[in-house]
Amino acid sequence: MKYMLLVCGDDTADASAMAPVEPWVEELGDRSVRLHGHRLALPSEAVTVRVRGGEVLRTDGPFAETKEYVAGFDVLECDSLEEAVEAAAKHPVATIGAMEVRPFWPMWDEEDAETAVRRLDVELTEAARERDVERMLACYAPDVEVFHLTTGQEQRGIDAFRKAVEGVFATVTGPVTREVLDFRVHVDESIAFGHALVRMRATRADGEPLDDTVRVTTGYRNIGLRWVIVHEHVSATVEAENGKERS
Incomplete structure (x- = not known):
């Protein structure tokens, strides 16, 4: 306690x-x-x-x-x-x-922090499948900083990140499958860190399949009533067919 x-x-x-x-x-x-x-x-x-x-x-x-x-x-x-x-x-x-x-005030009726963070990750998976930009952005803080390999650039703030997400979704058709292969979470009071191996699958606009596995490092913050993502870094992709990291 x-x-x-x-x-x-x-x-x-x-x-x-x-x-x-x-x-x-x-x-x-x-x-x-x-x-x-x-x-x-x-x-x-x-x-x-x-x-x-x-x-x-x-x-x-x-x-x-x-x-x-x-x-x-x-x-x-x-x-x-x-x-x-x-x-x-x-x-x-x-x-x-x-x-x-x-x-501290008893938390019998409240969700523990790690469960809340993991539930937030599930929400990202659901939002990606529906290609729902606003639902996905609701998981992030307004001042979020995100670095993704897809664009090769860092997005600072939710507006910049929105443009990046819309750009990625515009390159694919149909649902986007987000499969979390490994997810480790460390929670410390109002902040948390997550390390995940995520496989993303979809169909590109030209009909070619998209199948990428990436490492995602995420920083979370408890803003009082809920947890949000304040930092996200998508690092080296991994070849899905042989498990070797790309240089």
Whole structure:
């Protein structure tokens, strides 16, 4: 289960004798307990935002004036609350401040990240078969960066990518078969990476068959309600008949 560890500092405490944080980060990282985290700027650099009557009210400074403040955060993956508390107690800031351990909201009814990413890949396969450009583009972020061997160029942004996809679909007739031969996914909180071997088959406009197998490296980002593709690189093609990479 995931836990948010809020590192609460105290601006009146003497931190001169506090142990360095780096060994704690390295130890928990090596054990795959600490998934992510970062130090935050001081409260004096905060901006508090409120909306009242449709008007945005901005106040420079923290939400509450207090000597205690959130100095950083860490996301932990632990088997129990007790394990998370034990990890928090070993954090150097715990000796001069406080550590708030809070479990993430239960995700029993939510789709796990890897399943969501794999479902997105299935959507690409369905969109390719129907040659549905808009359905395919819905899988990508507006600022996506894509490099494909077909055009030999990098497309930056969804508009450039749309032109490239339309250009590819214009060279074939009928459905496009997208067969994923191998797909490995690594997910880390709000980002994910995929490595796939994909076979594309279709009929060219001149009646000749198209049968290419390519390696696809994909970067994904969780934008809150769904995952989208932010980077895609189609690398060296592979000869379907003998499995040898082309130079």
